[in-house]
Amino acid sequence: MDARLRRVNKEISDCKNDKTSQIKIELFDExxxxxxxxxxxxxxxxxxxxxxxxxxxxxxxxxxxxxxMKFITKVYHPNVSSASGAICLDILKDAWSPVLTLKSTLISxxxxxxxxxxxxxxxxxxxxxxxxxxxxxxxxxxxxTQIYAGGPGPKEKKGKGVGGKGVxxxxxxxxxxxxxxxxxxxLGFERSKVIDALRRLNYRGPNIAQITDDRVVEELLK
Amino acid sequence: xxxxxxEVYSLVLDADQLEQCTSMQQDEFGVLESIYPxxxxxxxxxxxxxxxxxxxxFGTTKSVLISEPPPPSNTGIASxxxxxxxxxxxxxxxxxxxxxxxxxxxxxxxxxxxVITSIRATHIWLSEVEVLQSTxxxxxxxAEPVLFNWxxxxxxxxxxxxxxxxxxxxxxxIALPHPAPRLIAPLLLEYDSSAQSSQFAQNxxxxxxxxxxxxxxxxxxxxxxxIFCRTCLEDFWKMCIAEGDxxxxxxxxxxxxxxxxxxxxxxxxxxxxxxxxxxxxxxREKRNVERDPTVVHCPVAVCQAPVPKPIDADKETxxxxxxxxxxxxxxxxxxxxxxTWHGPLxxxxxxxxxxxxxxxxGAEEGSPERAKLERRFGKANIIRLVATYEEEKANMQWLxxxxxxxxxxxxxxxxxMGCNHMxxxxxxxxxxxxxxxxxxPDQPYAHFSNPKHGCFNQLFxxxxxxxxxxxLEE
Numbered sequence: 001m002d003a004r005l006r007r008v009n010k011e012i013s014d015c016k017n018d019k020t021s022q023i024k025i026e027l028f029d030e031x032x033x034x035x036x037x038x039x040x041x042x043x044x045x046x047x048x049x050x051x052x053x054x055x056x057x058x059x060x061x062x063x064x065x066x067x068x069m070k071f072i073t074k075v076y077h078p079n080v081s082s083a084s085g086a087i088c089l090d091i092l093k094d095a096w097s098p099v100l101t102l103k104s105t106l107i108s109x110x111x112x113x114x115x116x117x118x119x120x121x122x123x124x125x126x127x128x129x130x131x132x133x134x135x136x137x138x139x140x141x142x143x144x145t146q147i148y149a150g151g152p153g154p155k156e157k158k159g160k161g162v163g164g165k166g167v168x169x170x171x172x173x174x175x176x177x178x179x180x181x182x183x184x185x186x187l188g189f190e191r192s193k194v195i196d197a198l199r200r201l202n203y204r205g206p207n208i209a210q211i212t213d214d215r216v217v218e219e220l221l222k
Numbered sequence: 223x224x225x226x227x228x229e230v231y232s233l234v235l236d237a238d239q240l241e242q243c244t245s246m247q248q249d250e251f252g253v254l255e256s257i258y259p260x261x262x263x264x265x266x267x268x269x270x271x272x273x274x275x276x277x278x279x280f281g282t283t284k285s286v287l288i289s290e291p292p293p294p295s296n297t298g299i300a301s302x303x304x305x306x307x308x309x310x311x312x313x314x315x316x317x318x319x320x321x322x323x324x325x326x327x328x329x330x331x332x333x334x335x336x337v338i339t340s341i342r343a344t345h346i347w348l349s350e351v352e353v354l355q356s357t358x359x360x361x362x363x364x365a366e367p368v369l370f371n372w373x374x375x376x377x378x379x380x381x382x383x384x385x386x387x388x389x390x391x392x393x394x395x396i397a398l399p400h401p402a403p404r405l406i407a408p409l410l411l412e413y414d415s416s417a418q419s420s421q422f423a424q425n426x427x428x429x430x431x432x433x434x435x436x437x438x439x440x441x442x443x444x445x446x447x448x449i450f451c452r453t454c455l456e457d458f459w460k461m462c463i464a465e466g467d468x469x470x471x472x473x474x475x476x477x478x479x480x481x482x483x484x485x486x487x488x489x490x491x492x493x494x495x496x497x498x499x500x501x502x503x504x505x506r507e508k509r510n511v512e513r514d515p516t517v518v519h520c521p522v523a524v525c526q527a528p529v530p531k532p533i534d535a536d537k538e539t540x541x542x543x544x545x546x547x548x549x550x551x552x553x554x555x556x557x558x559x560x561x562t563w564h565g566p567l568x569x570x571x572x573x574x575x576x577x578x579x580x581x582x583x584g585a586e587e588g589s590p591e592r593a594k595l596e597r598r599f600g601k602a603n604i605i606r607l608v609a610t611y612e613e614e615k616a617n618m619q620w621l622x623x624x625x626x627x628x629x630x631x632x633x634x635x636x637x638x639m640g641c642n643h644m645x646x647x648x649x650x651x652x653x654x655x656x657x658x659x660x661x662x663p664d665q666p667y668a669h670f671s672n673p674k675h676g677c678f679n680q681l682f683x684x685x686x687x688x689x690x691x692x693x694l695e696e
Contacts, residue, residue, distance in 0.1 A: 003432055003457065010433045063431060064458045097476040098458055099430045 004062050008032050011102050023106045025056070033058040036072070037106045041149060042114045046141035047075070050149025054109065055085070056102060066096035067105060074148040074175050074202060076141040078118040078127035082175050083204060087112070088122035147174060147199050174199050189220045235329050243332050250331075250367040258373055261319075271339075272324040274369070276376040277417065278317035284379075286396045286410070287311050288403035310403040314410060316417045318344035320354070320376050324369075335362035336369065345409045347400065350385055357384050429454055431474055442492060446483055448475045455493045459485070463498050468505045515594035520548035521560040527551065531598065541566025543600055557599060558607060569610070578604075579611035626655050641681045643667060656680055 009032060015025045024038045035056040041047030053072040059065045069092060071085035079088040089112055091100060100108075121127030130137045145151030176198050184194040197203075197219040201211050235243075251272070254262045263273040288310040322341045327334040338358065341351045348354070354376075361375065362368040375381050382388050382396060389395035400406045423439040431454035443449045454474070462470040472484040491499050511517050516531040527550035545563055547554045554563040559574030578595070582604055585591035595604050625634040626644070630651030635644060642655040643666045652661040654669050656677050661669050670681040 003453070006434075007432055014433075061461055064461050091476075095476075095480060097479040098454070098474040099476055101433075 004058070004060075005032060007063060008058055008102075014101075015103050018103070021103065021107065023103050023110075025102055025106075033062075035102070037069070037102060039106050039110045041145060041151065042110055045114055046138045047077075047113045047145050047149070048151065050145035050151035052109075052113075052149055054106065063098040063100075066092050067102060068092075069105065069109065072202070074144055074204075075113070076126060076137075076144040076175070077113060078116045078121045078123060078130045079112060080126075081122045082126055083123075086122055088117075088120060144175060148202060176203065184216060184220065187217070193220060235333060239332055240328055243329055246331055246367060247326055250369055254369060254373065257370075258377075261373060261377075270326045270328070272326060272336075272369075274322040274324065274373065275319045276322070276373050277319040278379045278382075279377055279417075280315050280379050282394070283313050283315050284394050284396050285311060286314050286317075286398055288398045288400050288407055288410075290401060290403060291399040308403050310407040312407050312411055314414045316414050317379070317410065318347060318413045320344075320348070320351075322358075322372075331362075331367045332365050335359050344413070345406060347398065347406055347410060348385075349399070349401075353385055354381055357381060427451075431455075431458070442489070444473045444489060445486060446473050446475070446478050448473050448478065450474060452493060459490065459494055459502075460498060463494065463502045463505070466505055468502060468509065471502060515597040518546060518557055518560075518598065520551060520553055521555055522548065522551055522553050525551040525553065531557075539566060540603055540606060543603055544570075558603075575607060576611065579608045582608050626653070626658055629653050629658055629660050642670070642677070643681065 012025050012027075012032070012035070015021075015023060022040050026036045026038075028034050028036055035058070037054040037056050038051055039054075041050040041052060050073070052075065055070050055072050057068040059068060070087055071080055073085075074082065075085070076082060080086070087109065089108060091097075091105060091108055116130060118127040118130045126137070129140070142151065174195060176195060180198060180203060181191065181194050184198070185191050189197075197216060201216060201219055203211055203216065251262070258276075261274055261276050263275065290308055320341065320343050323339040324336045325339055326336050330336055338355050341355050341358075343351060358368075358372050358375070361371055379396075387396055387398060389397055421438075422441075422443065423437065425438045426435050427438055427441045427449045428435045429441065429449070429451035431450055434451070436451045438449075440453070441449050441451050442455055450473075458474055459471045462468060469482060469484065470479075471490060472478060472482070485493075487499075487503070490502055494502070511528040514530075517528045518531075520527045520529050525548060527548055529546045529548050531546070544556045544558050545554065545566075546557045555561060556563055556570060558578060559570035561570070561574060564570070578599075582592060582595050585595075599607070621634050625636045627633070628635055628644075628646040628649065628651055630646055630653070631649040633646065633648050635646060635655075637644065637655050643661065644653050644655045645651070646653070652663045652666045653659060654661055654677055659669065659677075667681065669675060670677050670679065672678060
């Protein structure tokens with residue numbers, strides 16, 4: 001058994017045994033080198049109450065090269081691409097150390113959600129939003145947490161803001177692409193239903209996360 | 223005096239008590255052997271003699287001052303000029319073992335203390351062994367096994383206080399009197415380093431890369447004190463060296479990675495193979511050369527070796543300070559214009575160093591770019607070069623704006639007065655000062671009277687017009 005496999009197995013079991021950190025690492029399939037990590041959104045942030053899933057790929061030269069991580073759950077955050085889930089974090093690049101583990105890296109992601117770095121953005125649009133109007137940014141982030149990460153939604157200002165902006169805006173706020181929504185709408189489905197289904201599936205086009213058109217239609221026919 | 227009394231007591235012990243003593247001795251020996259197996263050598267055949275070899279392990283680094291004991295003051299030679307005291311100060315975490323030979327009386331520990339048959343310090347680093355001996359005996363209390371306490375008392379170095387060897391103000395300083403400080407100091411240092419490495423080899427350390435615990439002999443402690451297993455360091459550094467990413471050849475700890483702590487040659491040599499070490503050194507040299515602003519590369523296309531600035535280049539006259547000689551191919555060239563060395567007096571052609579001057583002028587004053595160039599060529603040199611460049615440039619501008627080149631000999635001619643028909647003072651070529659065209663020496667003015675030509679009616683420049691106007695007005 002090679003060192004990489006031994007270490008990954010150890011990390012997975014260590015994480016299982018640690019009940020306090022609330023960080024989970026699961027297998028996608030049989031491969032121990034493609035994993036799914038998850039952690040709760042940090043308290044006191046728009047991400048509170050949500051559960052965030054991360055796609056983890058262990059490279060061949062792990063732990064000497066950084067682990068590859070991207071968000072599966074859509075996250076509205078300046079350092080996370082809202083389209084692909086790609087993450088901008090120094091320890092995933094040149095500040096990586098072989099001493100860092102999957103768990104400690106996931107904890108770092110968790111704290112990235114607490115402290116965005118809008119000056120080094122992954123998503124320029126979101127970063128601009130964050131810089132220009134923090135409250136509006138937090139509203140959208142809370143909304144995304146609610147619809148994608150199973151969060152509780154806006155706390156006190158219920159019914160205000162996000163809801164009243166109409167269907168057109170809803171496509172943008174939900175982080176969906178109009179073209180995707182339009183495509184399924186032309187198949188004869190109701191627009192709001194399409195938005196709902198795509199949101200549920202965490203749809204980002206047919207190539208990401210391998211959601212086929214058939215799968216979407218299936219969801220729409222439910 | 224006391225001897226007969228003890229004899230009397232020993233007679234008092236009955237067979238049961240003696241048996242109890244024997245079993246207590248056996249228990250104590252068993253405990254010692256399991257806790258400090260390396261300190262205890264097994265009992266001899268008779269079963270009552272014991273050999274203890276107890277090193278002093280401070281646990282922290284102490285500074286040990288070894289000095290010659292002061293000469294006795296009441297001797298006849300006291301009046302002689304005082305001999306200069308030799309003093310050696312060294313840092314140690316261990317001291318060589320104290321060797322103690324013991325026999326255990328049959329009535330130990332119930333009635334008698336162990337008998338110390340001999341006591342000495344390895345390398346005789348401690349001369350006051352008699353004091354230590356009596357102190358050890360005093361530690362014994364009736365019916366109490368004492369050997370474990372003895373070992374602890376010596377191992378921790380607590381006895382040094384009793385011998386008044388610990389500095390009263392600072393417990394980290396130990397004053398050790400010794401007749402020959404110069405002889406004992408290296409012996410103590412040697413013991414200390416070998417003890418540390420053997421201790422390191424015996425302990426276990428968790429490697430935070432492979433997440434396993436390994437014996438120290440399979441681990442390496444880096445200069446930042448972090449410990450990793452050799453296999454992990456080897457895999458890590460090998461990969462970095464193979465990929466040419468030598469800035470990562472260092473401690474894998476996240477803090478050290480952030481600080482970019484690189485490994486030293488000694489460390490790398492202990493971990494990777496000789497070939498990898500050579501490659502690492504080559505890569506490091508290459509990188510350092512790339513970082514070093516004083517280095518220029520040999521302009522010979524097939525060589526391109528880095529050429530360092532000669533150490534005394536800054537002290538040379540400005541002309542000579544430009545000289546560089548490639549250490550690999552021996553090519554001598556000018557650091558400014560990169561052409562074959564043109565001697566200390568010849569100026570570099572402006573086109574060859576224009577880029578340098580522009581680079582320097584383009585950077586802000588005090589900027590790292592300027593500092594880099596200043597270090598490479600010398601500040602005075604580069605300033606002189608820029609001044610030359612600016613002067614040359616001004617000259618060029620003046621030449622192009624205020625003079626005309628003779629189309630015959632390329633000599634620049636400045637007209638201070640008169641008409642635009644020029645005759646070169648050097649080669650007697652006739653030419654037009656406006657457009658530089660050669661003129662027919664027989665009919666030089668035809669150029670200015672042809673209406674199709676741009677110089678028609680321009681025998682005199684516009685500058686002359688105001689005068690003409692003034693004349694007209696008059």
